[in-house]
Amino acid sequence: MSAAYEDRLRAFVGREIHPLRPGQDPVNVPMIRHWVEAMEDDNPIHLDEEAARATGRDGVVAPASMAQAWVMRGYAATTAAEGGGGPADELTDLLAEGGYTSVVATDSEFEFHRELVPGDHVAVREVVESISPEKATALGTGRFITSLRTYHDQDGEVVAVQRWRLLRFRPKAKPQEPEERSEADAAERPEERASRPQPAINRDNAFWFEAAREHRLLIQRCAACRTLRHPPGPCCPECGSFEWDTVRASGDAHVYSFVVNHHPRHPAFDYPLIVAVVELAEGTRLITNLVGVSPEEVEIDMPVVLDWVDADPELSLPVFRPVAQEGH
Amino acid sequence: MTETTANHTVRQTVRPLGRPGLAYDEVAVGDRLPELSIPLTRTLIVATAIASRDYQDVHHDPELAVERGSRDIFMNILTSNGLVERFVTRWAGPAAVVAAIRIRLGAPNYPGDTMVLTGEVTAKDDAEGRVEVSVRGENALGAHVTGTVVVRLPKGENA
Numbered sequence: 028m029s030a031a032y033e034d035r036l037r038a039f040v041g042r043e044i045h046p047l048r049p050g051q052d053p054v055n056v057p058m059i060r061h062w063v064e065a066m067e068d069d070n071p072i073h074l075d076e077e078a079a080r081a082t083g084r085d086g087v088v089a090p091a092s093m094a095q096a097w098v099m100r101g102y103a104a105t106t107a108a109e110g111g112g113g114p115a116d117e118l119t120d121l122l123a124e125g126g127y128t129s130v131v132a133t134d135s136e137f138e139f140h141r142e143l144v145p146g147d148h149v150a151v152r153e154v155v156e157s158i159s160p161e162k163a164t165a166l167g168t169g170r171f172i173t174s175l176r177t178y179h180d181q182d183g184e185v186v187a188v189q190r191w192r193l194l195r196f197r198p199k200a201k202p203q204e205p206e207e208r209s210e211a212d213a214a215e216r217p218e219e220r221a222s223r224p225q226p227a228i229n230r231d232n233a234f235w236f237e238a239a240r241e242h243r244l245l246i247q248r249c250a251a252c253r254t255l256r257h258p259p260g261p262c263c264p265e266c267g268s269f270e271w272d273t274v275r276a277s278g279d280a281h282v283y284s285f286v287v288n289h290h291p292r293h294p295a296f297d298y299p300l301i302v303a304v305v306e307l308a309e310g311t312r313l314i315t316n317l318v319g320v321s322p323e324e325v326e327i328d329m330p331v332v333l334d335w336v337d338a339d340p341e342l343s344l345p346v347f348r349p350v351a352q353e354g355h
Numbered sequence: 356m357t358e359t360t361a362n363h364t365v366r367q368t369v370r371p372l373g374r375p376g377l378a379y380d381e382v383a384v385g386d387r388l389p390e391l392s393i394p395l396t397r398t399l400i401v402a403t404a405i406a407s408r409d410y411q412d413v414h415h416d417p418e419l420a421v422e423r424g425s426r427d428i429f430m431n432i433l434t435s436n437g438l439v440e441r442f443v444t445r446w447a448g449p450a451a452v453v454a455a456i457r458i459r460l461g462a463p464n465y466p467g468d469t470m471v472l473t474g475e476v477t478a479k480d481d482a483e484g485r486v487e488v489s490v491r492g493e494n495a496l497g498a499h500v501t502g503t504v505v506v507r508l509p510k511g512e513n514a
Contacts, residue, residue: 068441069445070449091456092440092456096408099433130411136455136456136457137436199424
């Protein structure tokens with residue numbers, strides 16, 4: 028991607044891509060009925076006035092998760108060949124220009140301020156919060172677009188807030204026609220990746236993971252005696268000082284020790300999985316994975332160099348690969 | 356749809372019959388929700404997409420879904436939200452007010468699979484009467500949905 032393209036994308040961050048726009052219809056019982064029937068949700072507060080009043084409500088309420096449905100643009104607009112030409116379409120077009128033509132929603136974080144009742148008329152506005160660098164995902168290479176959607180009622184009061192994340196990606200090559208596809212092919216096709224076990228992040232180690240997200244490998248350093256340490260901790264094991272800063276690792280390292288994990292398997296990883304203790308040129312060691320090398324080729328003291336794996340939008344981790352041999 | 360209750364050794368809170376639902380004091384951190392198993396029929400995936408007014412072709416047109424890099428049509432995220440809400444409110448009862456639904460999607464829900472929802476009470480906020488439930492919906496490929504739902508429950512008679 029060119030720097031100019033990156034700049035054009037970055038121009039959308041912080042921008043309102045959907046000005047406040049009301050849904051086509053107010054909250055209504057027929058649409059609620061359609062929803063709860065399809066979801067097989069038998070909570071009586073959605074259709075039975077008496078049951079709803081028995082819970083202290085004034086009458087039936089819409090399912091909370093329907094908030095987004097009230098502002099969906101509908102069939103006609105979805106199938107129309109061209110968008111309305113607003114900023115949201117401009118962003119979609121710009122991403123398509125980069126080859127990111129497919130889309131899948133990955134995250135939705137809803138906070139509901141009140142229940143919606145028939146007659147409410149919901150409107151939504153949407154502001155882009157961030158656009159990720161290009162990431163390799165199981166679906167294909169793409170970018171995560173994070174936005175904040177604010178839902179208002181007819182009086183302008185906020186009724187719900189939703190952090191919303193889409194992956195816009197370049198689809199992988201089209202699979203063969205189904206009739207030609209053998210069972211073996213099906214088995215070999217990579218499935219969408221399960222997410223990695225998440226690290227336990229706390230106030231002592233958050234700086235390290237935050238830097239990792241930006242592909243910077245940090246080493247904690249005692250501000251009093253200058254001793255480097257890893258993993259991160261609140262206090263220097265040498266002199267006991269609580270004051271610290273960090274240095275950025277050069278990325279040069281060697282294999283201190285390693286094991287090969289065959290079993291049990293976790294769906295987030297490729298196997299055989301090499302789990303290594305790597306000693307950085309700066310002297311600290313960290314537990315990591317080796318990539319770009321088979322278990323048979325790994326040797327103690329082998330020189331390796333830093334690389335990064337973007338496991339998911341929130342988690343990037345350092346891995347190490349063999350130093351490219353000269354003459355190869 | 357079948358709704359199965361697994362045999363957990365951990366305490367399960369099950370709503371007493373004839374009551375409008377669980378009271379805040381009847382719920383403890385660590386309580387497990389009764390498991391919910393949802394067969395992912397093609398009809399369910401299409402019907403819920405349309406009920407949520409989501410007409411993206413990947414949720415109803417298998418040929419176009421494959422062209423866009425998917426194996427088949429797959430469930431839309433609005434439905435994942437709706438099913439997670441159903442799973443939690445069927446346990447909490449009709450008096451529960453849903454305050455938050457925060458989900459992340461992983462493996463897609465394809466037709467022919469089954470999603471099993473499990474959940475556990477992870478936190479209680481006495482001041483607000485809010486209960487946080489962690490939820491997880493697994494299909495044959497792995498976790499389709501993980502997240503948390505927050506519900507506000509009425510105070511019990513003893514409160």
